[in-house]
Amino acid sequence: MYAMTNSASTATRAPLEIRSRTASLAPAGEADPLDRLGAAVKFEKNRTIYFEGDEAAHHFKVRSGTVRLCKVTEDGRRQIAAFLTAGDLFGWTDLEFYNFSAEAVSDVTVEKYSRARVEESVKANPSLGRRVLTLLSTQLGSAHDHLLLLGRMTAAERIASFLLDLVRRQPGTGQGGASIELAMNRKDVADYLGLTVETVSRTMSALKRKGIIAFAAPENVQLKQSTALERLAMAA
Amino acid sequence: MYAMTNSASTATRAPLEIRSRTASLAPAGEADPLDRLGAAVKFEKNRTIYFEGDEAAHHFKVRSGTVRLCKVTEDGRRQIAAFLTAGDLFGWTDLEFYNFSAEAVSDVTVEKYSRARVEESVKANPSLGRRVLTLLSTQLGSAHDHLLLLGRMTAAERIASFLLDLVRRQPGTGQGGASIELAMNRKDVADYLGLTVETVSRTMSALKRKGIIAFAAPENVQLKQSTALERLAMAA
DNA sequence: CGCCAGATTGATACACATCAATTCTCGTGG
DNA sequence: CCACGAGAATTGATGTGTATCAATCTGGCG
Numbered sequence: 001m002y003a004m005t006n007s008a009s010t011a012t013r014a015p016l017e018i019r020s021r022t023a024s025l026a027p028a029g030e031a032d033p034l035d036r037l038g039a040a041v042k043f044e045k046n047r048t049i050y051f052e053g054d055e056a057a058h059h060f061k062v063r064s065g066t067v068r069l070c071k072v073t074e075d076g077r078r079q080i081a082a083f084l085t086a087g088d089l090f091g092w093t094d095l096e097f098y099n100f101s102a103e104a105v106s107d108v109t110v111e112k113y114s115r116a117r118v119e120e121s122v123k124a125n126p127s128l129g130r131r132v133l134t135l136l137s138t139q140l141g142s143a144h145d146h147l148l149l150l151g152r153m154t155a156a157e158r159i160a161s162f163l164l165d166l167v168r169r170q171p172g173t174g175q176g177g178a179s180i181e182l183a184m185n186r187k188d189v190a191d192y193l194g195l196t197v198e199t200v201s202r203t204m205s206a207l208k209r210k211g212i213i214a215f216a217a218p219e220n221v222q223l224k225q226s227t228a229l230e231r232l233a234m235a236a
Numbered sequence: 237m238y239a240m241t242n243s244a245s246t247a248t249r250a251p252l253e254i255r256s257r258t259a260s261l262a263p264a265g266e267a268d269p270l271d272r273l274g275a276a277v278k279f280e281k282n283r284t285i286y287f288e289g290d291e292a293a294h295h296f297k298v299r300s301g302t303v304r305l306c307k308v309t310e311d312g313r314r315q316i317a318a319f320l321t322a323g324d325l326f327g328w329t330d331l332e333f334y335n336f337s338a339e340a341v342s343d344v345t346v347e348k349y350s351r352a353r354v355e356e357s358v359k360a361n362p363s364l365g366r367r368v369l370t371l372l373s374t375q376l377g378s379a380h381d382h383l384l385l386l387g388r389m390t391a392a393e394r395i396a397s398f399l400l401d402l403v404r405r406q407p408g409t410g411q412g413g414a415s416i417e418l419a420m421n422r423k424d425v426a427d428y429l430g431l432t433v434e435t436v437s438r439t440m441s442a443l444k445r446k447g448i449i450a451f452a453a454p455e456n457v458q459l460k461q462s463t464a465l466e467r468l469a470m471a472a
Numbered sequence: 473c474g475c476c477a478g479a480t481t482g483a484t485a486c487a488c489a490t491c492a493a494t495t496c497t498c499g500t501g502g
Numbered sequence: 503c504c505a506c507g508a509g510a511a512t513t514g515a516t517g518t519g520t521a522t523c524a525a526t527c528t529g530g531c532g
Binding site: 073075078079081094095100129130132133134136137138139140145146147148150151152191193194234 | 377
């Protein structure tokens with residue numbers, strides 16, 4: 001029962017290329033002191049960055065592209081815990097092993113920090129330690145929001161919350177009628193929201209029929225009436 | 237749709253009594269250096285220790301009893317993120333506000349630490365900072381496991397996982413035929429597992445009919461065939 | 473002894489999953 | 503430039519796991 005039809009994760013190991021060390025300047029925003037510690041690594045779409053259970057020897061930051069954090073059961077059911085985009089940190093656990101896998105949703109470049117070097121750096125610069133604390137607190141908060149979504153919300157509410165989350169995390173084109181580029185396919189969305197591909201598709205079509213959203217392409221969603229979406233998403 | 241029948245949280249504010257400062261010795265286990273920072277506070281069953289959105293001015297540790305962390309929607313749907321028992325820390329966020337409420341499942345005593353004093357103490361003793369990091373990492377891991385449970389598991393699998401979790405966290409009476417005292421009622425279990433009271437009840441009755449568990453009372457569960465339970469719980 | 477909240481059980485409804493075709497999209501090669 | 507093929511997305515028909523609605527049962531307590 002509830003067996004997923006497709007193989008949940010066709011991701012395979014191994015990075016694509018290693019681009020030595022990066023200059024200390026961040027691509028767009030502010031320069032990040034972390035950057036002088038890291039090395040840029042690229043992963044092709046659907047490659048695994050690390051596996052659940054791997055020794056947690058590195059921490060990461062997304063430089064470009066989208067990363068998903070997920071867990072898969074023996075029988076192929078998959079739950080995605082988060083999607084991460086440029087600037088987001090992941091794999092910053094203090095435990096010995098990663099408790100979920102990280103995979104490239106699109107071609108991605110990540111900054112990879114050796115745990116040992118980060119430790120040192122934290123000793124020298126306590127503000128970094130604080131930053132990690134804030135990071136984990138934030139991630140824990142998101143996870144708890146996600147629990148409410150998975151445990152208690154309807155399909156329509158889940159989709160609405162998801163879309164609104166994406167807009168909020170986007171640089172954002174003002175207000176009236178934001179446009180979202182989905183980096184992930186419907187299966188990924190379904191596995192993030194605890195639904196099936198068909199339900200995601202049907203629910204989005206229903207929103208379209210109601211004039212709440214529109215599609216330029218399957219991966220391009222336009223919010224026509226974000227207030228209607230917000231009403232749907234409601235929840236605390 | 238999916239509206240919960242009963243009012244989700246009848247918890248009300250205000251602690252019961254304040255027992256000045258505690259001695260520096262932990263009740264049973266090892267002495268905890270934290271204890272010299274804290275004050276013991278008691279809460280009656282169903283009282284709220286803090287609300288989601290309250291300013292996060294304190295961190296806590298459970299001394300005795302059971303605490304639940306939860307979120308409630310406007311229309312009364314509730315999701316419980318965790319149950320905490322003696323020795324468990326909660327409310328250790330680095331953010332300005334708590335992102336979930338903490339409530340007393342039974343009469344509880346908690347140790348309450350002022351955030352400011354903890355900050356100081358961390359400066360003096362970095363190992364405490366590390367401990368908080370480990371705590372948050374662990375909680376994040378649990379939350380991710382919980383996501384998989386809520387997003388992708390059947391009622392039977394959720395119940396099985398839940399019961400096994402409880403046994404593992406218990407001092408534990410050897411192996412063959414552990415006995416669990418549920419501190420929480422069926423509604424709490426349902427809200428933790430993303431189910432209804434009826435489904436929890438029916439699923440547990442089914443397990444009983446199969447001889448996998450047995451009840452001395454509704455709140456006393458005995459694991460007759462924990463291997464059968466483990467087979468049910470499976471998942472990574 | 474009777475009340476009442478919590479738990480269980482039963483009957484039924486429905487949201488979403490499953491199974492099964494289309495239809496769309498886009499890269500590739502003729 | 504357009505036909506072709508393959509994977510992704512959508513749509514349709516149907517099934518089912520769990521919610522909902524509704525008693526009934528149980529155990530603690532005044």
